[in-house]
Amino acid sequence: MAKSTKPAAKKPAAAAAPRRAAAADGSKIAKTQLIEMVADRTTLNKKQAGDAVATMLECVVGALREGRSVGLPGLGTLSVAQTAARQGVRPGTSQKITIPAGKKVRFKVASTLKGNL
Known part of the structure; x- marks a missing residue:
């Protein structure tokens, strides 16, 4: 049987309202939602808020x-932490391997946030 060369049909995008409701129940907040939140709480429009969020993320990275x-x-x-080799x-073969040294990004939660959760 021959495989179809047609790309799989895309599912329709979910409406914006259900995404906002999902974010309120503990789901991940997308970058676009974060930009909307910044725009709503400041005098910036969505483009300016998007530029501000993108610039902040670039500075952090x-x-x-x-x-x-x-x-x-x-x-x-x-912060960045070194990991030792x-x-x-x-998994699956039980073969022993050497994992090379590397770097990890670590996050330490602020005590004020930890107390407010």
Whole structure:
């Protein structure tokens, strides 16, 4: 039997209202929703709010790439930590492997946020 060369039909996009309701019940908040929230709470329009959010994220990522920590008052601190090389086991085969040294981004929650959760 030959495979179809047609791409799979895309599902219709969900309406904006259900996404907002889902975010209120603990789901992930998307970048576009974050931009809408910033625009609603400030005098910025959505384009300006989008630029502000994107610039802030670029600054945070840039600082982490340089190895610097980023403190976000009321939220927490992001930092880069070195990980040592270690032995691991490949799932399924039980073969021992060496996991190389690397870097991880760590997040320490601010005590004010921890107390308010």
